[in-house]
Amino acid sequence: MSDTRPSEALLPTLFLSDADVASLADWPSAVSALAKAYGEPASDARVPPRSMARGDGIWLRSLTAISPAGGHMGSKLIAASPRTRRASYLISLFDQETMGLVALIDGNRVTGLRTAATATLAVDRLAPRRPLCVGVIGSGFEARGALDCLGALRPFESVHVFSPNPASRERFAQSFAGSIDVVPAGTAERAVSGADVVICAARSRDESPVLRGAWLAAGATVVSLGSTLPEQREVDEETMARAARVIADVPDEVAHDTGDGIAATRAGLALDAKLTSLAALVSGDAMPRRSDADIVLYKSVGSALQDVVIAEMLFALAKTKGYGTPLPASIVPVAK
Numbered sequence: 001m002s003d004t005r006p007s008e009a010l011l012p013t014l015f016l017s018d019a020d021v022a023s024l025a026d027w028p029s030a031v032s033a034l035a036k037a038y039g040e041p042a043s044d045a046r047v048p049p050r051s052m053a054r055g056d057g058i059w060l061r062s063l064t065a066i067s068p069a070g071g072h073m074g075s076k077l078i079a080a081s082p083r084t085r086r087a088s089y090l091i092s093l094f095d096q097e098t099m100g101l102v103a104l105i106d107g108n109r110v111t112g113l114r115t116a117a118t119a120t121l122a123v124d125r126l127a128p129r130r131p132l133c134v135g136v137i138g139s140g141f142e143a144r145g146a147l148d149c150l151g152a153l154r155p156f157e158s159v160h161v162f163s164p165n166p167a168s169r170e171r172f173a174q175s176f177a178g179s180i181d182v183v184p185a186g187t188a189e190r191a192v193s194g195a196d197v198v199i200c201a202a203r204s205r206d207e208s209p210v211l212r213g214a215w216l217a218a219g220a221t222v223v224s225l226g227s228t229l230p231e232q233r234e235v236d237e238e239t240m241a242r243a244a245r246v247i248a249d250v251p252d253e254v255a256h257d258t259g260d261g262i263a264a265t266r267a268g269l270a271l272d273a274k275l276t277s278l279a280a281l282v283s284g285d286a287m288p289r290r291s292d293a294d295i296v297l298y299k300s301v302g303s304a305l306q307d308v309v310i311a312e313m314l315f316a317l318a319k320t321k322g323y324g325t326p327l328p329a330s331i332v333p334v335a336k
Contacts, residue, residue, distance in 0.1 A: 047303060
């Protein structure tokens with residue numbers, strides 16, 4: 001029989017439900033945790049490329065990462081059936097010293113948390129230090145999270161939102177009543193006209209771009225969250241061309257595995273020369289603008305590092321506040 005590791009590895013694994021995550025999460029803590037992680041030296045080996053197993057109308061995606069700052073490593077599994085429009089998200093968190101499985105977390109809300117918080121981290125480094133004029137394209141949970149998170153850190157002068165469904169953009173505006181004054185716009189161009197920050201979290205039904213570079217004001221910071229696969233489009237080639245820098249959470253995937261990146265390359269744009277990692281931005285190693293008039297694009301595909309860092313934050317808060325359910329049995333680390 002294999003020997004087990006010391007008793008600290010045998011502490012109960014804590015399960016955090018979706019309701020636990022909703023109660024524990026707060027935007028400033030999430031942004032702060034990500035800023036700390038992206039400010040630490042890291043290697044590509046700590047965050048390897050994601051993998052995906054595909055079946056008949058189903059897929060299982062795996063993302064893994066070792067945290068550079070929080071003492072944990074973990075994975076997120078996404079089981080999805082586009083055919084039936086159902087998905088499950090599971091995050092496992094292991095202690096780097098004991099190899100103990102310290103937490104299992106329902107990852108449904110974590111995906112939205114890390115996407116919005118990472119976008120806010122980028123915008124906070126890129127946008128001018130004044131009340132912001134914000135244009136939002138999209139009215140779903142990603143758009144709502146991105147605006148809500150940004151509003152928790154930065155003041156707004158104005159916010160306009162466009163969704164092709166008038167009822168959806170009205171509901172979006174009303175959902176912020178009492179906290180953020182959001183004005184529905186009749187077109188995407190009107191929503192982003194003169195905006196300091198443009199948040200794109202939407203794709204058209206035919207996967208044609210929803211944002212045109214010609215609409216952007218000088219000095220705009222653009223956030224693209226809604227196109228993460230080769231078959232998906234969100235911003236047009238002119239947006240990519242006008243950007244002085246393209247900040248990416250995963251530069252190689254943004255360039256070669258997103259529809260926007262692929263289309264820009266096909267149009268003859270030397271995208272690799274524009275790409276800068278989010279880590280370089282946060283650590284201060286990159287200068288995204290040479291002048292205030294430069295347009296900068298932050299494009300996200302999502303990273304396991306973000307999932308693991310947010311999971312670490314939630315786990316620490318859960319222990320402090322008494323949330324979660326200790327599991328009656330767990331994985332026992334063995335000597336190897």
